[in-house]
Amino acid sequence: MRDKILMVLGVTAMALLARNILVIAGFPNEANQGAIFKIIFFHVPVAMAAMLCAAASLIGSVMFLLTRNFKYDALAVSVTEVGLAFLAANLVTGSIWGRVIWGIWWTWDARLTSALVCWLLYAGYLMLRRAIEEPTQRATFGAVFSIFAFIDVPIVIFSIKWWRTQHPQPVFWGGGSIPGDWYLAALLNLLAMILFGIVLTSVRLRQEEAQRELDSLRRTAHAF
Amino acid sequence: MAEFFRQVAVVTVKDLRAELRTKEAVNASLAFALVILLMFSFAFDPMEDTTREISGGLLWIVFAFAGAMVLNRSFAREQPNDCLDALIAAPIPGAALFLGKAFANFCLVMAVELVSLPVFGIFYTVHWTSQFPQLLMVLLLGGWALTVVGTIFSALTVNIRLREVMLPMLTYPILVPALMGAMQLTAGLVNGKPISGDNLSWLKMLIGFDVIFTAVSLVLVETVLVG
Numbered sequence: 081m082r083d084k085i086l087m088v089l090g091v092t093a094m095a096l097l098a099r100n101i102l103v104i105a106g107f108p109n110e111a112n113q114g115a116i117f118k119i120i121f122f123h124v125p126v127a128m129a130a131m132l133c134a135a136a137s138l139i140g141s142v143m144f145l146l147t148r149n150f151k152y153d154a155l156a157v158s159v160t161e162v163g164l165a166f167l168a169a170n171l172v173t174g175s176i177w178g179r180v181i182w183g184i185w186w187t188w189d190a191r192l193t194s195a196l197v198c199w200l201l202y203a204g205y206l207m208l209r210r211a212i213e214e215p216t217q218r219a220t221f222g223a224v225f226s227i228f229a230f231i232d233v234p235i236v237i238f239s240i241k242w243w244r245t246q247h248p249q250p251v252f253w254g255g256g257s258i259p260g261d262w263y264l265a266a267l268l269n270l271l272a273m274i275l276f277g278i279v280l281t282s283v284r285l286r287q288e289e290a291q292r293e294l295d296s297l298r299r300t301a302h303a304f
Numbered sequence: 305m306a307e308f309f310r311q312v313a314v315v316t317v318k319d320l321r322a323e324l325r326t327k328e329a330v331n332a333s334l335a336f337a338l339v340i341l342l343m344f345s346f347a348f349d350p351m352e353d354t355t356r357e358i359s360g361g362l363l364w365i366v367f368a369f370a371g372a373m374v375l376n377r378s379f380a381r382e383q384p385n386d387c388l389d390a391l392i393a394a395p396i397p398g399a400a401l402f403l404g405k406a407f408a409n410f411c412l413v414m415a416v417e418l419v420s421l422p423v424f425g426i427f428y429t430v431h432w433t434s435q436f437p438q439l440l441m442v443l444l445l446g447g448w449a450l451t452v453v454g455t456i457f458s459a460l461t462v463n464i465r466l467r468e469v470m471l472p473m474l475t476y477p478i479l480v481p482a483l484m485g486a487m488q489l490t491a492g493l494v495n496g497k498p499i500s501g502d503n504l505s506w507l508k509m510l511i512g513f514d515v516i517f518t519a520v521s522l523v524l525v526e527t528v529l530v531g
Contacts, residue, residue, distance in 0.1 A: 145527060197477050197480050200477040201477045201478065204473050204474045204477060207470065207473060208460070208461070208464070208470060208474060211461075211464040211465045211466055211470055212463070212464050213465075216531060217463070217531060220527060220528070220531055221460050221528065224460060224524050224527060224528055225457075225460065225474065227520070227524065228453075228456075228478060228517075228520065228524075229478070231516065231517075231520060232477075232478045232480075232481070235481045235509075235512075235513060235516070236480055236481050238481075238509075239480075239481040239484055239485065239509055240480075240481075240484070
């Protein structure tokens with residue numbers, strides 16, 4: 081059953097993505113920037129999907145500390161990995177856009193720096209988990225660090241904003257004039273990313289469960 | 305409440321006494337700070353005016369690097385003879401143990417900061433004395449941010465592989481806002497400008513960072529220590 085739902089979700093995400101790519105390719109080029117502007121239809125949705133992942137990871141971590149149920153720990157680690165991939169996609173698409181428009185791959189602007197710090201924080205979370213052998217300790221320490229990271233993110237974004245900002249102001253939800261069907265394309269792309277994220281997380285979740293089962297079997301085998 | 309602070313004081317005094325008898329963390333940290341100060345002189349021309357502009361940043365990089373050495377030892381010191389288990393089993397709350405260790409680390413980090421500051425001033429002709437009271441306040445606030453995050457992560461990483469690498473890996477990204485604030489404020493102060501205008505908001509941010517992370521650490525420390 082779970083497999084079938086995952087298949088349906090995955091196929092829907094793929095179909096939606098294919099449809100969006102076709103529609104977006106059909107849009108006229110933006111007057112000043114040309115075709116490269118269209119990267120925003122991916123750049124913004126993956127960033128938002130990454131933020132949702134961070135929120136889900138916080139929920140998983142807090143729930144683990146409250147209930148000590150390893151399901152929540154598996155959720156936290158799976159969703160963090162997926163979120164990290166989304167954030168990496170966000171950084172890479174942004175970098176490509178920057179190369180074309182600004183002529184440089186990277187600049188130490190507020191949003192870029194914050195995104196990079198967030199990426200490093202959550203990469204640190206995964207590294208910390210890898211370094212701890214004992215499952216309960218790994219889950220507990222991971223959850224604690226995840227909470228620290230999540231609290232840090234708004235402060236990082238806030239403080240780095242006080243440094244000079246070079247990143248363009250928000251296009252979609254910042255009062256810019258964007259045609260309605262462009263909005264729709266961006267929203268549908270966000271939906272596709274979220275579905276895609278759910279599928280990836282579920283696959284990773286199953287891996288975690290299998291790993292735990294294996295570990296417990298191994299322990300049982302050693303006991304004899 | 306008085307009992308709680310007495311317990312904190314006992315842990316602080318114990319840690320400081322252990323450190324002062326061996327001096328392993330402080331000596332290593334100070335020597336490391338000096339080495340970094342030396343390395344900086346090759347990275348750029350120490351007599352340039354720009355050096356003074358970026359001096360706040362350089363100083364805090366030294367503090368962050370040298371501080372990590374002190375913080376690494378904080379919980380690692382308790383590992384031989386299972387002292388950590390004994391400490392956790394002691395009839396004191398985890399928060400008291402954490403605060404006690406944090407205060408001891410804070411004293412050591414401040415000692416390293418206060419020794420490297422004049423050395424930095426001499427080597428790079430930086431006039432750090434002109435706004436000293438305000439500079440001391442920034443050192444205290446930034447030092448506490450470094451200490452509180454470092455101490456809780458020191459507890460987090462004490463049992464794991466690659467402890468020495470993991471602590472800075474985890475601590476520095478979390479510390480980014482606090483370090484930025486401290487760098488910004490220090491750069492102004494060593495150039496003789498008192499804190500005003502924009503820098504006031506950096507000061508508020510630094511204080512806010514200290515308060516938030518002290519509170520979160522106190523809430524979570526029991527979980528980290530006991531599991």
